[in-house]
Amino acid sequence: MSTFLNGPKVYLVSKPSVDWEQVAEFLEDEGVPPIPDSIRAGEDESAAIAEVSARLCYMSYGKGRKDIADFITNLLASKDGSVFEHINYGFVFTGVSRSLSHELVRHRAGFAFSQRSQRYVDESESRFVIPPALVNGNGSSEHAKTVLSNALEKASEAYSQLVEALEEALPREKFESRTDRRKAIRQAARSVLPNATETKIFVTANVRAWRHFIEMRSTPYADREIRNLAIIVLEILQREAPLLFGDFTFDTLPDGTRTATPKYSKV
Numbered sequence: 098m099s100t101f102l103n104g105p106k107v108y109l110v111s112k113p114s115v116d117w118e119q120v121a122e123f124l125e126d127e128g129v130p131p132i133p134d135s136i137r138a139g140e141d142e143s144a145a146i147a148e149v150s151a152r153l154c155y156m157s158y159g160k161g162r163k164d165i166a167d168f169i170t171n172l173l174a175s176k177d178g179s180v181f182e183h184i185n186y187g188f189v190f191t192g193v194s195r196s197l198s199h200e201l202v203r204h205r206a207g208f209a210f211s212q213r214s215q216r217y218v219d220e221s222e223s224r225f226v227i228p229p230a231l232v233n234g235n236g237s238s239e240h241a242k243t244v245l246s247n248a249l250e251k252a253s254e255a256y257s258q259l260v261e262a263l264e265e266a267l268p269r270e271k272f273e274s275r276t277d278r279r280k281a282i283r284q285a286a287r288s289v290l291p292n293a294t295e296t297k298i299f300v301t302a303n304v305r306a307w308r309h310f311i312e313m314r315s316t317p318y319a320d321r322e323i324r325n326l327a328i329i330v331l332e333i334l335q336r337e338a339p340l341l342f343g344d345f346t347f348d349t350l351p352d353g354t355r356t357a358t359p360k361y362s363k364v
């Protein structure tokens with residue numbers, strides 16, 4: 098009996114940090130005012146990284162805008178987005194489908210991915226992600242859900258049968274190691290796995306890239322599963338770095354699902 102999942106689990110596993118002693122030493126070596134006169138971000142590490150890097154361009158430590166919110170907003174408004182590339186956040190996503198991950202990995206600039214391998218890892222016990230339209234309470238019919246669960250059960254059975262058949266068929270002497278043979282079996286058997294198969298993926302991206310991802314994937318035109326994920330990521334990043342993500346506002350569509358739009362598009 099397969100396990101069905103209704104939505105993602107999102108873990109924020111890495112975030113930016115600043116070595117304040119090194120920043121202080123750099124400011125002293127350069128003969129510019131010390132913290133806090135040069136760096137107005139206070140304890141906010143994400144904003145501080147944006148500020149240290151942006152002020153370096155003009156060596157404007159201790160000069161110019163005194164309010165950090167005003168400083169960051171000016172960077173966003175003038176699309177000086179390259180400084181946001183210094184600030185990285187890493188997430189682990191589980192309970193997401195292979196169709197979602199296929200869309201996710203299309204985001205190239207500033208992203209790093211490590212995804213659970215279907216060649217190394219056995220998928221006979223794999224779980225399936227129910228598309229949001231078919232989750233209870235979203236107005237889908239019982240008939241549609243039965244069609245989906247029957248199809249997924251059948252695919253799961255076919256995978257196990259294919260593994261068993263290849264286990265018997267593939268000659269052991271043709272492989273250098275047991276791992277190579279197992280990999281050959283699983284990489285062939287995975288061809289019958291559906292898009293709904295759960296995957297787990299570690300994704301790190303910089304703030305400029307996360308902003309672009311969220312903008313593209315939280316529109317009404319994006320697939321509901323990835324839109325839901327983009328909105329969860331946005332909510333976390335708004336808590337973590339309010340100055341860098343606070344310009345996104347939320348809306349609700351007639352079907353009750355949410356979208357988000359930035360004030361400053363593609364910085």
Ligand SMILES: Cc1cc2nc3c(=O)[nH]c(=O)nc-3n(C[C@H](O)[C@H](O)[C@H](O)COP(=O)(O)OP(=O)(O)OC[C@H]3O[C@@H](n4cnc5c(N)ncnc54)[C@H](O)[C@@H]3O)c2cc1C
Nearest residue numbers: 200203204205206207208306309310313314316318319320
């Ligand atoms: C609603 C929606 C529907 C979609 N439908 C389809 C579809 O039907 N078929 C399909 O194939 N894809 C589809 N996509 C995926 C889409 O085409 C992009 O591949 C994906 O959104 C990543 O966007 P990106 O290239 O801007 O992002 P990234 O790859 O993260 O790039 C960010 C930005 O960097 C710049 N950049 C990156 N690489 C290059 C480069 N090589 N040369 C020049 N500039 C570069 C661009 O300005 C780009 O916008 C869809 C996306 C959305 C949101």
